[in-house]
Amino acid sequence: MADIEQYVAAARRLRAAVERTAGALAGAELAELLDAERQLADALVSVPATGPGSTGDGRALGRELAGLRLALVRCRRLGQTLNEFVRLSFAAQGQTSSYDQLGGTPPGPSIRVLETRA
Numbered sequence: 001m002a003d004i005e006q007y008v009a010a011a012r013r014l015r016a017a018v019e020r021t022a023g024a025l026a027g028a029e030l031a032e033l034l035d036a037e038r039q040l041a042d043a044l045v046s047v048p049a050t051g052p053g054s055t056g057d058g059r060a061l062g063r064e065l066a067g068l069r070l071a072l073v074r075c076r077r078l079g080q081t082l083n084e085f086v087r088l089s090f091a092a093q094g095q096t097s098s099y100d101q102l103g104g105t106p107p108g109p110s111i112r113v114l115e116t117r118a
Helices: 004-026 030-045 058-092
Strands: none
Touching: 004 030, 004 058
């Protein structure tokens, strides 16, 4: 059984990686986003495979997990915003916002409708 401090440290690494991802999304920084993905993968590998023992401060783990949850919500919202921005950018150019398997836009009618929300 892993010590709870190992879980706290792993949660801290995950939180830092997710917060870095959110920062990259907020700044539309592709290189930073790719580096954050690598940091996230490394952090996931560091999570102990066995359940935490009953010794240690469970409150510290709870705080890290709550922070991680907030960072994930921020990432989700920023990702949705970025996706909407890209969709609107393509729509403004009369293009579709999807790609085919080769990375190009598929043939077909272009988008002429611009959706907005208040």
